Amino acid sequence: MHCQAPIHQALDALDRRLIDSYQRGLPVCNRPFHTVAERLGTSEAEVISRLERLQEMGVLSRVGPVFDHARAGASLLAAVAVPEAERDAFAELINAAPGVNHNYAREHDFNLWFVMTAPDEPELEARLDALEARLGVPILRLPMLEGYHIDLSFPIPWAELERA
Amino acid sequence: MSVSTCPSRPAPRREAVEAAVPTPDAGGLDAADRAIVLATQAGLPLVPDPWGAVGREVGMSGAEVLERMQAMQESGVIRRVAAVPNHYRLGYVANGMTVWDVDDAQIDRLGREVAAIEGVSHCYRRPRHLPHWPYNLFAMLHGRNREEVERQAAVLRQRLGEACRDHRILYSTRILKKTGLRLAGSRPSTAPTDTQRRG
Numbered sequence: 001m002h003c004q005a006p007i008h009q010a011l012d013a014l015d016r017r018l019i020d021s022y023q024r025g026l027p028v029c030n031r032p033f034h035t036v037a038e039r040l041g042t043s044e045a046e047v048i049s050r051l052e053r054l055q056e057m058g059v060l061s062r063v064g065p066v067f068d069h070a071r072a073g074a075s076l077l078a079a080v081a082v083p084e085a086e087r088d089a090f091a092e093l094i095n096a097a098p099g100v101n102h103n104y105a106r107e108h109d110f111n112l113w114f115v116m117t118a119p120d121e122p123e124l125e126a127r128l129d130a131l132e133a134r135l136g137v138p139i140l141r142l143p144m145l146e147g148y149h150i151d152l153s154f155p156i157p158w159a160e161l162e163r164a
Numbered sequence: 165m166s167v168s169t170c171p172s173r174p175a176p177r178r179e180a181v182e183a184a185v186p187t188p189d190a191g192g193l194d195a196a197d198r199a200i201v202l203a204t205q206a207g208l209p210l211v212p213d214p215w216g217a218v219g220r221e222v223g224m225s226g227a228e229v230l231e232r233m234q235a236m237q238e239s240g241v242i243r244r245v246a247a248v249p250n251h252y253r254l255g256y257v258a259n260g261m262t263v264w265d266v267d268d269a270q271i272d273r274l275g276r277e278v279a280a281i282e283g284v285s286h287c288y289r290r291p292r293h294l295p296h297w298p299y300n301l302f303a304m305l306h307g308r309n310r311e312e313v314e315r316q317a318a319v320l321r322q323r324l325g326e327a328c329r330d331h332r333i334l335y336s337t338r339i340l341k342k343t344g345l346r347l348a349g350s351r352p353s354t355a356p357t358d359t360q361r362r363g
Contacts, residue, residue: 007253018247025244028233031212032245048210051247055207061250062207065233065242077290077302091340103341106261106334110297113261113334114341140297146272146289148279 007059014042018050019059026063074124075099075117076143079110080135087111090135097131099124110140193241196224200232208245256306260313261334262320263299265292267327271301274324278303281323283316298330310335 011019017040027035033051034044054060082090087105094103094114103114116131118124132139193201199222209217215233216226236242252259266274271289278301279287287303303320307313317333324331 006255008255019249022247023249025246028230028237028245030215030230032214033210033212044212048212052210054247055210058250058253061248063210063247064204064207065201065236065245066248067201067205067242088340095341100341103339104259104336105338105340106336108332108334110334112340113336140293142290142293142297142302144288144290146275148275148287148289 007057010057011054011059014040014046015050015054015059018047019054022063074119074121075115076124076128076141077113078116078128078142079113079140080137081109081140082112082135082137084111090137093134094131097127097134099127100131193236196222196228197232197236197241199223200229200236204233251306255308258307258310258313259336260305260307260310260317261336262303262305262317262331263334264301264303264320264324264331265298265329266301266324267329268300270327274327275301277323278320281316281319283307283312284320299332305333 018036021040022036026032029035031044033047037044037047040047051060051063055063080090080094091103091105091112094100094112097116099117100114101117103112105111106113116124116128118127128139128141200218203218203221208214211217213226215229219226219229222229233242233245237245275287275289278284281303283305285304285306287301289300290302292298292300301324305313305316305320307316313333313335317331321328321331
């Protein structure tokens with residue numbers, strides 16, 4: 001269960017405009033927060049203090065560059081099927097392996113899903129082979145063959161959140 | 165349980181995740197670019213002159229940092245510089261990875277259609293691994309509860325029609341590790357949220 005108070009209630013109109021307007025991109029220029037402030041009709045100090053607060057609240061995970069997968073090294077989605085009772089122990093082994101940067105438990109026989117990364121594809125294969133040997137279970141390897149949609153931002157329906 | 169590995173498995177392609185790691189041979193990053201990536205991947209300093217602050221950390225001028233950031237954006241290494249929302253914190257606690265077994269002859273057309281449906285944050289084609297894994301289309305759905313995700317999945321199911329033989333919704337029950345982009349030797353951009361539970 002999600003037991004925190006609905007966070008959107010703590011966000012005023014300016015907070016929401018900041019999130020809506022800048023989740024798709026901040027200006028990359030001198031004094032970017034000054035530029036943002038001018039567009040929103042407020043001060044640079046106000047923009048900075050609000051971004052700080054939104055970050056502290058966890059509403060923003062960060063303010064910074066989002067790197068493009070296509071320019072990055074090799075990586076793939078991987079999954080393993082492990083006994084549910086030993087799931088966390090397997091997860092620890094996976095998390096400790098070099099290159100693993102996401103790991104989710106999911107409801108399925110394949111109950112651990114993680115992303116393995118490496119500087120290049122031979123190294124990626126080597127890391128997966130090494131982890132597979134360490135885990136003693138086969139790793140389902142699911143490289144992306146085609147990306148139909150990779151935009152991780154989506155508009156936040158504030159009005160709907162209010163009604164919830 | 166064993167996973168059959170197709171002998172003609174396609175070579176791994178670059179994964180569409182924001183967490184992948186730029187390397188010097190990818191996107192033409194040099195040592196100075198890498199230093200900037202290291203210094204900014206956890207987020208920019210929230211000060212009036214963030215480029216100057218980054219520059220002091222990596223030993224170059226603010227102007228050079230800004231110029232390199234702009235160049236990396238132009239070359240596509242940086243997709244955007246943004247305020248990155250944490251949707252989970254905003255109440256999107258139901259995260260369903262939907263997987264579909266779709267006719268190969270139609271998957272590219274249908275994949276593009278599915279990707280355009282509201283609520284789908286990413287959508288990929290991936291290889292099947294028969295017999296254990298027949299699903300070749302992945303679409304990630306987000307909702308405030310499972311009912312919302314199921315409503316979205318029903319829309320997808322309808323759109324895929326007879327081209328879809330089977331599907332599953334794999335809800336995440338726990339985030340065991342989630343770090344942002346990270347280069348070797350750098351600090352994590354997000355602490356592992358191993359106590360965070362998903363609905």
